[in-house]
Amino acid sequence: MAPIKPFSQLRSLSLKIADIEAKIFLFLVYWFFIPPLALFFKKKLPAKNSLWSSWTIKSETLEDLKKQF
Amino acid sequence: MKILGLSCFYHEAAACLLVDGKIIAASAQERFSRIKHDSFFPYQAISFCLEIGNIKGSSLDFVVFYEKPFLKFERNLLCSLKYFPHSSSFFVDSMKNFLTEKLWLKATIASKLKIDPAKILFVPHHLSHAAAAYYPSPFNQAAYLTLDGIGEWTTASFGQARGLKIFPQSEMRFPHSLGLLYATMTAFLGFQVNDGEYKVMGMAGFGKPKYCSKVKKLYRQAKDGSLKLNLSYFAFHRSSRQMYSTKFLQEFSGLNKFDLAASLQKCTEEIIFNLLEKISRQTHKQNLVFGGGVALNSVVNGKILTKSPFKNVFIFPAAGDDGGAVGTTLYLYHHVLGYQNRQPLKDIFWGIAYPKNEVRNFLTKKKVKFQKLSPNELADSIATYLTNGKVVGLFEGRAEFGPRALGHRSILADPRDPKMKDRVNSKIKFREEFRPFAPAVLAEVAPQYFQKINYQLSPFMLGTFSVKPQMAKKIPAVVHVDDTARIQTVGKNHPGNLRKILEAFRKKTGIGALLNTSFNLRGQPIVNSPADAYQTFISSGLDILVIENFLIEK
Numbered sequence: 119m120a121p122i123k124p125f126s127q128l129r130s131l132s133l134k135i136a137d138i139e140a141k142i143f144l145f146l147v148y149w150f151f152i153p154p155l156a157l158f159f160k161k162k163l164p165a166k167n168s169l170w171s172s173w174t175i176k177s178e179t180l181e182d183l184k185k186q187f
Numbered sequence: 188m189k190i191l192g193l194s195c196f197y198h199e200a201a202a203c204l205l206v207d208g209k210i211i212a213a214s215a216q217e218r219f220s221r222i223k224h225d226s227f228f229p230y231q232a233i234s235f236c237l238e239i240g241n242i243k244g245s246s247l248d249f250v251v252f253y254e255k256p257f258l259k260f261e262r263n264l265l266c267s268l269k270y271f272p273h274s275s276s277f278f279v280d281s282m283k284n285f286l287t288e289k290l291w292l293k294a295t296i297a298s299k300l301k302i303d304p305a306k307i308l309f310v311p312h313h314l315s316h317a318a319a320a321y322y323p324s325p326f327n328q329a330a331y332l333t334l335d336g337i338g339e340w341t342t343a344s345f346g347q348a349r350g351l352k353i354f355p356q357s358e359m360r361f362p363h364s365l366g367l368l369y370a371t372m373t374a375f376l377g378f379q380v381n382d383g384e385y386k387v388m389g390m391a392g393f394g395k396p397k398y399c400s401k402v403k404k405l406y407r408q409a410k411d412g413s414l415k416l417n418l419s420y421f422a423f424h425r426s427s428r429q430m431y432s433t434k435f436l437q438e439f440s441g442l443n444k445f446d447l448a449a450s451l452q453k454c455t456e457e458i459i460f461n462l463l464e465k466i467s468r469q470t471h472k473q474n475l476v477f478g479g480g481v482a483l484n485s486v487v488n489g490k491i492l493t494k495s496p497f498k499n500v501f502i503f504p505a506a507g508d509d510g511g512a513v514g515t516t517l518y519l520y521h522h523v524l525g526y527q528n529r530q531p532l533k534d535i536f537w538g539i540a541y542p543k544n545e546v547r548n549f550l551t552k553k554k555v556k557f558q559k560l561s562p563n564e565l566a567d568s569i570a571t572y573l574t575n576g577k578v579v580g581l582f583e584g585r586a587e588f589g590p591r592a593l594g595h596r597s598i599l600a601d602p603r604d605p606k607m608k609d610r611v612n613s614k615i616k617f618r619e620e621f622r623p624f625a626p627a628v629l630a631e632v633a634p635q636y637f638q639k640i641n642y643q644l645s646p647f648m649l650g651t652f653s654v655k656p657q658m659a660k661k662i663p664a665v666v667h668v669d670d671t672a673r674i675q676t677v678g679k680n681h682p683g684n685l686r687k688i689l690e691a692f693r694k695k696t697g698i699g700a701l702l703n704t705s706f707n708l709r710g711q712p713i714v715n716s717p718a719d720a721y722q723t724f725i726s727s728g729l730d731i732l733v734i735e736n737f738l739i740e741k
Binding site: 153 | 269279308310
């Protein structure tokens with residue numbers, strides 16, 4: 119692997135600008151697109167006494183482990 | 188079979204190389220980058236592991252990541268939706284992280300290591316912890332418990348392990364998390380989350396558990412051991428910048444911080460021992476393996492055998508996320524691929540070492556005056572300095588993996604001097620005055636000093652045990668205010684010079700113990716290279732530095 123080279127100042131500045139742009143974009147997404155979706159996920163916490171649930175992620179074979187979900 | 192395990196992008200990035208079932212190299216990225224709890228992609232740790240294995244990335248059979256990134260993405264997205272409109276900062280921060288790096292992890296690994304993407308695998312976070320706890324243990328069957336801040340969705344899990352297989356049974360899910368409860372109080376007490384938890388544990392010894400009833404308002408534990416947090420006191424589920432709510436602030440403001448830490452510690456112990464009761468009833472096992480960040484709570488660990496039904500316990504020394512890099516390789520190798528040759532843990536010196544000629548060249552280049560000593564001279568010489576009240580930085584062999592320094596990257600001092608604790612805290616490590624120090628003690632004399640030692644935990648400094656009252660006066664620098672100590676027993680097979688130094692110190696003083704603390708300054712990772720060690724030496728109050736067999740006096 120190649121060693122990490124330090125960024126130039128210009129590169130660093132453009133990364134900062136990109137970071138701010140990304141945050142503004144995501145902020146707009148949050149306030150304009152999330153509200154209708156949020157209606158479906160406004161469920162109350164489970165009222166049952168136990169919070170244990172069965173383990174569900176299958177991890178037995180190589181095929182299972184290839185999945186990122 | 189060559190497997191590389193990775194953990195990164197949350198905290199404690201690390202890499203581990205497993206070759207034919209044997210861990211041949213493992214290191215946290217922070218040791219190389221010098222950024223404490225470095226979470227970025229562990230380039231340097233990977234390079235180190237591949238160099239030790241003398242292999243290229245492309246010749247690895249598998250690369251395994253310690254969690255499922257898409258499941259974590261799902262949690263972040265669904266929590267943003269669920270807690271709308273209070274989750275805007277959480278949404279922005281987490282989506283930015285995921286969209287720029289975490290979701291492309293597979294492509295990043297494939298391109299950096301030049302490996303076929305089909306060879307990149309993902310083991311669930313809590314199974315990585317369970318595997319790190321079980322496969323290096325001496326048990327052929329055991330119950331397991333993992334307690335962590337958070338994995339993908341899982342915050343706690345338990346199950347059984349038999350032979351080569353791990354059988355997870357149940358899990359608790361975000362936001363209900365014992366780790367996050369502890370982390371929230373850590374933040375409230377003014378420490379950094381994922382770093383200051385052990386400071387809270389140290390503070391607890393100074394306080395009285397007066398506020399347990401207040402702490403219990405934060406959660407409810409059901410009879411089956413499961414934990415439900417009262418979310419009105421918390422903010423971590425909807426904010427990436429705030430752990431607790433104003434209600435939490437109102438409840439705990441103005442209280443004595445030491446008593447609050449003691450109350451939290453007492454409640455944590457109650458929760459864990461209730462959980463262990465339940466797990467014991469369900470699994471009918473006598474052996475327990477315990478993993479996840481909460482398993483680094485040495486006060487709890489020291490009480491497991493006396494306060495739970497389990498007869499034996501094993502904890503992997505790097506129980507946090509760095510250890511996930513190890514667990515994930517072991518899970519693939521034994522559970523999925525079915526290889527038989529399990530290797531019980533002997534030591535954790537899996538980090539980098541520097542040849543003596545390289546050390547000599549470094550010191551010569553720096554124009555440092557040094558003495559070269561033989562191994563026997565070295566131990567005797569160090570013991571003499573220690574008896575004269577000098578504080579010694581010891582650097583030798585391969586670095587330890589995990590948070591504890593066990594003699595290869597350690598600062599040693601005389602435990603008989605009552606002022607030594609304050610001296611090392613204020614002039615050498617520059618850290619809080621309440622922080623205790625641990626003793627390294629010859630295994631055969633440990634029962635003379637300490638009570639009810641669990642020898643499965645003590646070689647790795649994983650448990651806190653009571654000091655015998657008549658002995659506390661003899662080693663005051665390593666006895667905490669509550670008359671306990673987080674001991675490291677040093678047996679005859681301990682690699683390196685620590686054992687010889689302890690023996691030489693015992694010959695001179697009659698005391699078979701030394702103060703042993705990690706070789707670093709406050710806020711810095713443990714030293715990794717001779718250059719780090721020398722820099723720490725000259726910028727602190729250390730009197731003597733020993734790198735391999737070269738001794739440097741200030």
